Amino acid sequence: MEHQPWKRIELKAFGGPEELHTVLQAELPEPGPGEVRVKVLTAGTGFTDTIIRQGQYVDVKDKPPFVLGYDWFGVVDAIGEGVSGFVPGDPVADMSVIGGYTQYLCVAADRLVKAPAGLDPAAAVCMILSYTTAYQMLTRECTLKPGDSILVHAAGGAVGTALLELGSEMGLKVYGTASSAKHPLLTELGAEPIDYRNEDFVDVLMRKTDGRGVDAVFDTIGGKNWSRSYRCLAFGGKLVAFGALQVTTGEERVPALLWGFAKLLVLWRILPDGRKTSFYNIHTRRQKHPEEFKADVETLFSMLAAGRLSPVVAQRRPLEDAAAVHREIDVGAIAGKVVLDCWAG
Template sequence: MKATNWQRIELTAFGGPENLKVVTEQQLPEPGPGQVRVKVLTAGTGFTDTVIRQGQYPGVKQKPPFTLGYDWFGMVDGVGSGVSTLQPGDYVADMPVTGGYSQYLLADAERIIPCPAGLEPAQAVCMILSYTTAYQMLTRECALTPGDRILVHAAGGAVGTAFLELARELELTVYGTASAAKHELVRSLGATPIDYRTTDFVAEISRLTDGQGVQAVFDTIGGHNWPRSYRCVARRGKLVGFGALQVTTGEESIPSLLWGFAKLLGFWRLRPDGRATGFYNIQSRREKHPEEFREDVMTLLQWLREGRLHPAVAEVRPLAEAADVHRLIDAGAVAGKIVLDCQA
C-alpha cells in the first residue's frame, strides 16, 4: 500500500451533525481487479445526505461507522488489473450513495462515468445527483413540451434550482415554492416564486394559470403535501413525488406518508380524470436503466462544458467542515448547493 496521509468523513452513529467526524488514514487504498483509485476533488452535499445521516434512507443498509457522501467528482489516481478504459489523470464521477466525503476512494471502473476535461469541479459535481434527478423527471418521467407550465416544490434547494435552470433550458414556464429568503434566487433562474409559508400554493397556481393548472408538479415534501399538489395538476398532466422531506423534519408521521403513497401509487391512478401520478427514485431508476443514467449524466456534463448550465453553488467548503454544512442544510439555510472541496 502506498503511504500518504489522507482524510475522510466518518458517520459514527445515526443522528445529528455532531456524529460526523474527520478520520485520518495512513495508507492509500490499492485498487483491486476492475477497480480504480480516485482522488476526489469535490463531493456534493444536500438533503439526501442528511436523511442518510439520520438513518432514514431506505436504500442504505449500512450501519455506522461508514463514510457519508452521495456523489463525487474526481480524477483517476491508480488502476487495478483488467482496467483498460481508464488511466491516471482521467476525470470521472459517480453516485455511490455513500463514500463520497473522502479524499480518496475505490470505485468499479465499469460503473463510474467518464467526464470531459476542463470542468470546474464544484460545478461538475452538481450534475451527478441534483441535475440528473431534475433532468430525468423533466424528460424521462414526463412528456413536456416548450411552453408547458410546471410547479416545483423546494425550488430554492439543490435539486430545486437544478429544476429551474433545466426548465428554462427546455423553455418551460415555472412556478416554485420557496421561503421568502430564496425568492431572489428563484426569480434569477426564470421562475415565479410562491411563499409556501404565507400563501396557499393551490389557490395561487389556480390564479396564475386561470384555473387550468400545470402540466407537471414535482413534490419532494411528502404524503401530506401530495393531495394539494394533485389539485394543481391539469388534465393529462402528472404529479411526481420524489421525497419525503417532512418525515425527516418531524412534520409528518410514517402512517401519513404511507397513506400518501397509497393515493399516489394506487387510488389516484384509478380516477378517470386524465391525471397521472408516480414516484421517482434516482437509484432504483439507475439500476433498471443504467444506460439512460450514463447518457443523461454525460449530456449534462457536456451542457456544462458548453456553458449552457450555471449551477447555483452557494459555497465551497473544505471537507473537514462537513458537519457545519449539515447544520446549515438541517436549518433550511442553503440557497442552492454547498459543495465540499475534498482536497482543501
C-alpha cells in the same frame, strides 16, 4: 512511494451532525481487479445525505461507521488489474450513495462516468445527483414540450434550482415554492416564485393559470403536500413525487405518508380525470436502467462544458466542514448546493 496521510469523514453512529468525524488514513487504498483508485476533488452535500446520517434512508443497509457522500467528482489516480479505457488523470464521477466524503476511494470501473476535461469540479459534482434527478424527472418521467408549465416545490434547494434552470432551458413556464428570502434566486433562474409560508400555493397557482393548472408538479415535501399538488394539475398533467421532507423534519407522521403513497400509487391512478402520478428515486432507477443514468450524466456534463448550465453552488467548504454543513442543511438555511472541496486547506 511516500505520501501524506489523507482524510475522510466517517459517520460514527446514526444521529445528528455531531456523529461526523474527520479520520486520518495512513495507507492509500489499493484498487482490486476491475477497480480504479480515484482522487476525489469534490463531494456533493444535500438533504439525502442527512437522511442517510439519521438512518432513515431505505436504500442504505450499511451500519456505522461508514463514510457519507452520495455523489463525487474526481480524477483517476491508479488502475487495477483488467481495467481498460481509463488512464491516470481522467476526470470521472459516480453516484456512490455512500462513500464520497473522502480524498481517495476505490470504485468498480464500470460504474464511472467520464467527464470532459476542464470542468470546474464544484459545478461538475452538481450534475450527478441534483441535476440528473431533475433531468430524468423532466425528460423520462414526463413528456413536456416548450410552453408547458411546471410547479417545483422546495425550489431554492439543490434539486429545486436544477429543475428551475433545466425547465427554463427546455422553454417551460416555471413556478416555484420557496421562502421569501429565496425568491430573488428563483426569479434569477427564470421562475415565478410563490411564498409557501404566507400564501396558499394551490390558490395562487390556479389564479395564475386561470384555473387550468400546470402540466407537471415535482414534489419532495410529503404525503399531505402531494394531495394539494395533485389539485394543481391540468388535465393530462403529471405529479412526480420524489421525497418526503416533512417526515424527516417531524412535520408529518409516517401514517400520513403511507396514506399519501396509497393515493399516489393506487387510488389516483384509477381516477378518470386524465392525471398521472409517479414516485421517482434516482438510486432505484439507476439500478434498473444503468445505461440511461450514464447517458444522462454525460449529457449534463456536455451541457455544462458548453456553458449552457450554471448550477447554484451556495458555498465551497473544506471536507472537514461536513458536520457544520449538515447543521445548515438540517435547518433549511442553504440556497442551492454546498460542495465539499476535498483538498482545500
